[in-house]
Amino acid sequence: MSTNTSTKGDTGANAAAAAKKLVFFGNAPRVFDLEELLRASAEVLGKGTFGTAYKAVLEVGIVVAVKRLKDVALSDKDFKEKIESVGAMDHENLVPLRAYYYSREEKLLVYDYMPMGSLSALLHGNKGAGRTPLNWELRSEIALGSARGIEYLHLQNGPHFSHGNIKSSNILLTKSNSPKVSDFGLNHLVGPPSSPTRVAGYRAPEVTDPRRVSQKADVYSFGVLLLELLTGKAPTHAILNEEGVDLPRWVQSVVREEWTAEVFDLELLRDPNMEEEMVEMLQLGIDCTAQYPDQRPTISDVVRRIEDLRRSSLR
Template sequence: MGSGHRPVIFLTLLLLLSAASSDLDADRAALLSLRAAVARSLLPTWTPSASPCSYQGVVCEGGRVSSLRLPGAGLLGSIPAGTLGNLTALRILSLRFNALSGPLPADLLSLPELRNLYLQQNRLSGGVPDAISGLKNLVRLNLAGNSFTGNITAGFSALPRLRTLFLERNSFSGALPDLDLPNLDQFNVSFNRLNGSVPPSLRKMPAAAFLGMSVCGGPLPACPGDLSPSPSPSPSPSPGSAQPPGGDNGGGSGGGGNKSHKKKKLSSGAIAGISVACAVAFGMVVLAFVLLCTKRSSENTAASAARTPAARKPQARAAVVSAAAGAAPPPPAGSAKKLVFFGEGGKGEFDLEDLLRASAEVLGKGTFGTAYKAVLETGVVVAVKRLKDVTLGEREFREKVERVGAMNHPNLVPLKAYYFSKDEKLMVYEYMPLGSLSALLHGNRGSGSAPLNWEIRSAIALGAARGLAYIHSTGLSSSHGNIKSSNILLGKSNMDARVSDHGLAQLAESSSSSMPARAAGYRAPEVTDPRRVSQKADVYSFGVLLLELLTGKAPAQAVLNEEGTDLPRWVQSVVREEWASEVFDAELLRDQNVEEEMVQLLQLAVDCAAEYPDSRPSMAEVVGKIEDIRQSSLRVAAADGGENESRRTDSIDGSKPDGGDH
C-alpha cells in the first residue's frame, strides 16, 4: 500500500516546487517593474536572467523575497501599483534616503508579512490612508522627513504589534488621535502642523516627541483650562493653586464620567506631582532648620571653649555634610585628626575646620556613601564623599587611599585629600561642575539643552575608556569594580569625561554589604562575589556603558522589551532581527553622516559585553578602537564640512546580518 502512494507523493512535491518557482518568478517580475519605474539604469544586478535572490539589496527566505533594502540608492519617481504589493512574503522594506514621490501605493498597505517599513527622507505625499490597518504584523514604521498631509489616521490603532512610529518632519495637521498601541515605545510627530492636546495614550512619551507645534498637555506645558497641569520641566505648582475636584476642565481630551454633574478627580500624575512638591518643600524647611541649629551649636561650642579651655577640650564642629545626612556624630573629643592632602593640591587653601564650616548640598547617594558639594567660605568648591561600610583599620585604610591618591590621569577625578577617624571617613575630590553622565543622559533635558550628538558621546566614551585603561595599567590586580554612568563625571565641558570612585571598591571589599544592587545592569555574568571584580568584568561594565551612550536607555530599566532582557541581550536581539539602527538614541541619529562609525562603536560595545570573559577585549584595545572610530568620523566631517548626504552605510542596510533601518 505504501508503494501505491509514491506517485501521489512525487506529484505533490512537483506541484509544491512548481508553485515555489512560480512565486519567485512573480517576485522577480515585481522587482523588475519597480526598477523600470524608479531605478532606470541603476541596480545592474537586477536582470531577467538572474535569480531575484542575487539582486542587490534583496534577501530571500523559503524561496521568496523576504527583505528589500535600497537606502540611498538614487531611486526617483512614484512607486507604481502592482510592484511592491506583489512581494507577498516581504517582511522588511527599506527605501529610505531616496527621492521617491507620490502617494503610498495602496497594495503596499496590504502585505500580510511586513514587519519593518522604512520610507523616511523621501518626497512621498498625500495622506496615510486608513488602509494601513491591514499591516497587522507591522512592528517598525518610519515615514519621517516626507511631505505627507492630512490627519494622522486612527488606523494605526489597528496595528497591535507596532512599537515604533516616526512621523516627524511632515505636514500632518489637525489633532493627534488617541492611539491604542500598548506596545509603542518609540514615537515622534515633531515639526508637523498638529494642534490641540496630547491624548492620554501618548502622554507617556517624552516632550521631544512633540516639538515645533501648537500642542499642549502630557509632557508639555498644560493646555489652557486644564484641571491638572501636565508634568513638565517647569516648577510644579503649589498644592493650593490646583482647582478642586469638579472644577472646569475645558482643555482636557479625556474627561470624567458621562454625567455633566459628576465631579472630576485629579489625575494620578497631578497627585504624584503635588506629593513630591510637598515632600521637597518640607525637606528644604527641615534642612534649613538643621543647618541653622548646627551653625548656632558650633558658635556656642566655640564660645564655651574659649571661656573654659582647660575644663573642656573643643570638639571639631559637626560638619554641614554630616548635618545634612542627619546621623553623623562629630569627631571624638580631643581629636587631633587633620585632612591629609596629596601633593600640593589644596594645601593652604583649606583645612578640616574650613571643610566642617562649609555649606553643603547633597549630590547623591551612591554605592560607597553620600557625595556632597561643599562650598567653603573662601569660595573654594570641592566634592566630599562620606564613606559607609568601611571597616578597615587606619593603617590599611591609609595604604589603600594613598595608592588611589597617587593615581594621576586627566580622565580620573583627582583625589585631593582624605580624613580618617573611627567614626568618620571622608574623601575630598576636585569638584566636577557638569555632573554625571547618567544625569546628562537620563535627566530632564529641556528645549534649551545642547544636543548630545555623536561628537560629544564618542568623546565621553573615549575619555572614560582612557581613564579605565589607566587604572588597569597600574597592576594586574587593579580594577575599578563599579563602572556605571553615574560614576562618569563631566568637568569643564561635556567632552571632559572623568572616571570617579576608583579605588573605593577595595576600601569596602572587607564589608559584607550587598553589592549585587550596586551595579544593577552593569555586572558581568561571571561575577559571583561582587566584592571581587576582575579587569574583564570592568570591560563588561564598560560595554554596557557604551550601549547606554548609544541607545539612551538605562541598564537598570526594569523591562526593555516584552521579554524583559537586559540591555546587552536586547541590543543583540535587535541586531539579529536586522534593524540594528533601531537601537540608537533618536537624538544621536540626527548625525546621518556617521552611521558607519555608530555601528562600529555598537559592535565594540557588544564585544565588550560578551558573555565569556576571554571573548572580551582589553581596555587598551578598546581605547585604540574608539580612537580609530573617532578619527574616521573626523575625517568624514573634514571632507564634507559635516554634511554628507550621499554617504550611506551598507553595514546598516546591506546584506550583513547586523543590518537594519531607522
C-alpha cells in the same frame, strides 16, 4: 559639614574629630583644614555604592566634593596604605583625590567638585524642551576619554587592580564636557554592599562579589556604558527589566533581527553621516559585553578601536 537636609546632625559633627587632620596629596597648597571642612555648608549630591557624596562650600569660597564612606572593613594601616595608592593616581580622565580624613567613626574623601554633574544626568536627566541634544561627536569623545581613564587604572596598578563600579553616574564632566572617571579604588575599602542590585545593569555575569571584580569585568561594564551612550537607554531601564532582559541582550536581539537603526538614540539619527561609526561602536559594545571574560577585549584594545574609528570618521 552642616547640611540643610535631614543629615545635618551627622555629617561631621564630631568636635573631637576636628582636632585631627586632613591628609592632602601632592604639592597643592593646603588652603583649608578639617575644622573648616566640617563647618562647610553641604548639599547631598547622591547616595552611591560606597557612601554619600556632598557638595561642600567652604567659608573661603572653595567648593569641593566630599564622600563619606560607609562599611569600611579595613584597619587604620590598611586603609591608609590603599588610599595613598588612590591619591597617587594622576590622569586627565580621572577625578583626582585631593585629601582624606580617617578616624574610627568617620572616613571622608575630598575630591575636586565637577559642576557639570554626571554622564547619567546628562543622558537621562532633562528630557524636556530645554534639553541640549548630545551629538555623536560629544558622545564618542566621552567614550574615548572614559576608556583612557580606565586604561590608566588597569596599566598603572597591575593586572589585579580593577575599578569595580563603572557606570554612567561615575563618569563626571568638566565645563568643557571632558569626562573624568570617579569612585576608582574604593571597592577594596568597603564591605559587601547591603543592596548588590544597585549596579546590576552594569555587572558582568561572572561577578558574585563586588569587591572581587576582574579587569575583564570592568570591560563588560564599560561595554554596557557604550551601549547606553548609543541607545540612550539606562541599563536599569524599567521596560528592559520587565522583559527580563538586560541592555546587552536587548541590543543583540534587535541587531539579530536586522533592525540596527532602531537601536540608536533618536538624537543620534539626525546626523546620518555618522551611522557607520556608530555601528562600529555598537559592535565594540557587543564585544565588550561578551558572556565569557576571555572573549572580551582588554581596555587597551578598546581604546585603540575607539581611536581608530574616530580617526576614520575624520578622513
